[in-house]
Amino acid sequence: MKRAYDHDQRIASMTFAFVYPHLLAKVEKKGRTKEELHQVIKWLTGFNEKALQKHIKDELTFEQFFHKAKLNPNAHLITGVICGYRVEEIANPLTQKVRYLDKLVDELAKGRKMEKVLRAG
Structure with missing residues (x-):
């Protein structure tokens, strides 16, 4: 149980700014674009480009980042193993x-169609 707690605390204190370049590199390495990554992040969090850039600049932790987010009502449709x-x-x-974010980025990098990644149909 302590191990799960430690894992959750480590994730909560990690900054989005630290993880973002890794997410971008993952999708670009597979031929997807920064714009597509931002589309996925916007779908999940509601953050437009200006807000996303501010959160990166301000080095928000994941806890702060998701506290400010308006999670997409269809986020519960994200299933599977990550x-x-x-x-x-x-x-x-x-x-x-x-x-959820990891799973969406993984699906994007694997070439899944955007409408499927965004649970649109």
Whole structure:
């Protein structure tokens, strides 16, 4: 149990600015664009380009980042395994939101159609 708590705390204190370049590199390496990554982030969080850039500049932790986010009402449709965890079964709400983002970025990088990534149809 302590291990899960430590994992959740580590995720909460990690900054979005630290993780963002890795997300961008992952999608660009697979032929996707920065704009597509931002579209995915906007869909999940509601952050427009200006807000996203401010949050990166301000080096918000994931806890702060998702506290400011307006999570998409269809986020619960994100299912599957990421980093060895089924996202729909993650008990900690913040960790689940971060894994939602991981899952969406993973699907984008794997070439899934944008309408499928964004749970549009």
